[in-house]
Amino acid sequence: MxxxxxxxxxxxxxxxxxxxxxxSLPRRGFAGFMVVTCVMISLPLFALLGTVLLWGLLPFVALAVAGLWWALQRSYASGNTxxxxxxxxxxxxxxxxxxxxxxxxxxxxxxxxxxxxxxxxxxxxxxxxxxxxxxxxxxxxxxxxxxxxxxxxxxxxxxxxxxxxx
Missing domain, CATH: 2.30.29 (PH-domain like)
Known part of the structure; x- marks a missing residue:
């Protein structure tokens, strides 16, 4: 409780x-979650290495990871209550x-x-x-x-x- x-x-x-x-997600779990998320999101990008499409998708992938990071950090900040x-x-x-x-x-x-x-x-x-x-x-x-x-x-x-x- x-x-x-x-x-x-x-x-x-x-x-x-x-x-x-x-x-429910301790700080150590947060780091692990972010690493696994980055790896899973980058796996499909390996097929696009050396193509122009990689540069078109990369900003959106980075934005998704940054948004997830921001949302979890904001959740931790509310935990200071x-x-x-x-x-x-x-x-x-x-x-x-x-x-x-x-x-x-x-x-x-x-x-x-x-x-x-x-x-x-x-x-x-x-x-x-x-x-x-x-x-x-x-x-x-x-x-x-x-x-x-x-x-x-x-x-x-x-x-x-x-x-x-x-």
Missing amino acids: PYEWSPQAIGSPLTRLDLWPHR HEVLFMDADAVRLTRTNPHGDVQEWDCNSYWAQVNMYPTGGPVAHYLTLKGRGREVEIGAFLSEDERRALYPEIKNALQLARVAR
């Missing part, structure tokens, strides 16, 4: 949840770091904080939000539907435990 609950220190009521987007949810007896705080480095924060008294899941009617199925202080914010926007479904009861239980710690 692309999220992790940090173990609590002894005597510390603070709970921390880190969330990040899942990356990171959310941290802190919960203790007094407050709940959600901090989201976006791919370009800008930070968004939301906080609320833990007594009034609510976690909600909207199975339908949200922008995505099983839309997961935190509500409090007159605002409702999405958590785990980058998670899959199954991951949001699994995370909902965990956050709900952690929130109840934070309230009991009062």
